[in-house]
Amino acid sequence: MKKPESPSRTETPTLTREQIDLTRKLVFASSREPLLPTGTITPCQVCGGEMVTTNNLKKAIAVPMGLVILVGLPGAQCTRCRSVAYDAGALAMILEHSGSEIVADYETRVTRASGNTLGTYFKADLSRVLRLSGKEKLHWKVLDEDRALLEVER
Ligand SMILES: [Zn+2]
Known part of the structure; x- marks a missing residue:
């Protein structure tokens, strides 16, 4: 496979704004019922165990005031590896509650301090x-690869 336009930089695939918008539209247009009747057993992609179709999954989303817990989500969960x-x-539903923009009060940039150590600076108003x-x-509660809650211990 040849990639015509990209020179030999990183291999990280990058979605354009248009691709993201299109994906969001497709997802929003889709059904909110489970794809399969609840209780249907399908093989787990991770461990080969039994995935049970349910309409009662949960998902926690970080928002400025804390966490939004979405319940009653359709999908499936493995009885063995969870x-x-x-x-x-x-x-x-998860996308709707996450919003298209990152909800934040302050933005800091991750910088490379030395070697593999990363750092971030706290601007005066944030401090x-x-x-x-x-x-x-600082205690970091990692929610997923894009979200974390931060608590200050004094
Ligand atoms: Zn499993």
Whole structure:
């Protein structure tokens, strides 16, 4: 397979804005019922166990005020390894609640300090509202690869 336009940079696939919008439209247009009747058993892609179709999956989404827990989502969950597969309808609900833009009060940039160590700088207004003096510990609760909640220990 040849890629005509991209020179030898990273192999990370990048979605264009148009592709993302199209995907969102397709997902929003889809059904909110499970693809299969509830209770249907399908093989788990992860462990080969039994995935049971359900309309009662949960998903936690980080928002500025805390967490939104979505319940009653259609999909399937493995009875052995607990891995979850959301139906398109569930993904639509998750996307709706996540919003198209990242909801944030402040933005900081991740910078490379030295070697593989990454760092971020706290701008003055962020330090002020969090009352950071430089001696605190930060506890990160990772929700998924794109979201985390941060708690300051003084
Ligand atoms: Zn499994």
